[in-house]
Amino acid sequence: MSTRPKALFAMLEEHLALLFPEPLLRRLDSLADIDVTLVAERFDDPRLALAEVEVLITGWGCPPLDEALLAAAPRLRAVLHAAGSVKSLVSPACWERGLLVSSAADANAVPVAEYTVGAILLAGKGIFTLGERYRRERAFTLAEVHPLVGNNGRRVGIVGASRIGRKVIDLLAPYDLDLCLSDPYTSVEGIRQTSLEELLSSSDIVSLHAPATPETTHMLNRERLALMPDGAVLINTARGSLVDTDALVAELKSGRLSAILDVTEPEPLPPHSPLFDLPNVFLTPHIAGSQGNELSRMGAAVVDELELLAAGSPLAHQVTYDDLERVA
Structure with missing residues (x-):
């Protein structure tokens, strides 16, 4: 993977500004080749150059990472999830590909x-x-x-x-x-x-x-x-x-x-x-998790992971297949 990997946001666009306020976007842009104005809410969007993507920065609303997505993104090596559980996001094909998966669940x-x-x-x-x-x-x-x-x-x-x-x-x-x-x-x-x-x-x-x-x-x-x-x-x-x-x-x-x-x-x-x-x-209506300005804590966790990834260092919050049986 290059020192500035090609990255793509994949989530509901409405969450981007709260997850990645301007200071975090600038830091992220320094670490990855990413169009900070482009957010994939579905993977059949003709604007996406999936064949070049090495890192997906995902969040709430990201479509499942299924075999079709992996086939369209042969260079994809890492998924950095700016939310909690990855159970409904990461398919068996992702583990078979050997993707690195990280979650902001700690944040x-x-x-x-x-x-x-x-x-x-x-x-x-x-x-x-x-x-x-x-x-x-x-x-x-x-x-x-x-x-x-x-x-x-x-x-x-x-x-x-x-x-x-x-x-x-x-x-x-x-x-x-x-x-x-x-x-x-x-x-x-x-x-x-x-x-x-x-x-x-x-x-x-x-x-x-x-x-x-x-x-x-x-x-x-x-x-x-x-x-x-x-x-x-x-x-x-x-x-x-x-x-x-x-x-x-x-x-x-x-x-x-x-x-x-x-x-x-x-x-x-x-x-x-x-x-x-x-x-x-x-x-209360499922509000204990991150709301409002708390979302930026998860965005910061993802940027930290991207920095480690770009430097070739181990991820701090990597999720493995074996973890799925004992985490939320």
């Missing part, structure tokens, strides 16, 4: 972890339930002490030592929380490791950070949700498929549990879903 993990930490602290303080009560009753008693509220020593269970799960643990370190972790493959130094069942039965707040795989589908089913103590809060910023929605709705309708859900199954929810109306549910 995207930062806002998800920040959202999660905020949700944990607010849930522990009773913000969601007490705020809803105040909204409903339009009054409160001054100096009333809520005995079940507070974050001093509160038990928080982290399900999955993924990059986001580990970041959440790091960000929670300054707080006086009692953290525990359940992950069948990975441990975190200094954090008590436990089974999923023990974590669920002993935690005041449970935060999900496992990948979506056949093994994790509905990992929180009716039986496991029943293990959570009365008044516990479930936070899901991972994937909706980790939770049996019907079983969760039943628990929430009983008033026994509360939930903070940035992801659901299905997604978006149907308009008639009871989750919209339950007072003990706080819903």
